[in-house]
Amino acid sequence: MFIDSESASMPTSLRSLLYISRLAAGYSSTEVGRIVKQAREMNAIHGITGVLVFDGDWFAQYVEGAPEAMALLEAHLRADPRHSDFTVVDAGLSGPERRFPGWVMGYADSDLGSSGLDIPALAQTHPCGALERFAGAIRTLDIF
Numbered sequence: 258m259f260i261d262s263e264s265a266s267m268p269t270s271l272r273s274l275l276y277i278s279r280l281a282a283g284y285s286s287t288e289v290g291r292i293v294k295q296a297r298e299m300n301a302i303h304g305i306t307g308v309l310v311f312d313g314d315w316f317a318q319y320v321e322g323a324p325e326a327m328a329l330l331e332a333h334l335r336a337d338p339r340h341s342d343f344t345v346v347d348a349g350l351s352g353p354e355r356r357f358p359g360w361v362m363g364y365a366d367s368d369l370g371s372s373g374l375d376i377p378a379l380a381q382t383h384p385c386g387a388l389e390r391f392a393g394a395i396r397t398l399d400i401f
Contacts, residue, residue, distance in 0.1 A: 277318075
């Protein structure tokens with residue numbers, strides 16, 4: 258098969274996903290540490306980067322990576338019993354540049370007062386606005 262060198266050197270597009278979900282009944286906030294640890298391990302293996310915010314009840318997460326890896330991650334997230342009310346806020350191809358390249362899985366605890374991020378309201382916002390609102394709130398949080 259012939260591959261021209263110009264197209265072979267072009268970076269591939271990343272797929273991104275911004276979703277919200279709720280900590281499932283029967284799980285306490287102590288489960289969140291295990292979720293973050295598992296996500297960091299799996300994301301490192303699969304080349305996925307992103308950030309997770311938890312407000313004590315709701316999660317908001319933005320992740321990005323190769324389309325194949327992201328499809329597997331989304332299927333895993335939808336099936337994970339530790340959260341409910343899984344809602345995709347924004348998803349699609351996002352180009353070759355990562356929004357959060359330094360975080361295999363950045364994490365922040367948040368509340369409405371500290372970040373101005375009303376996580377459930379993200380689902381009612383236009384996808385572009387939701388992503389900008391999320392990214393803006395990330396800048397105000399201590400991410401680790």
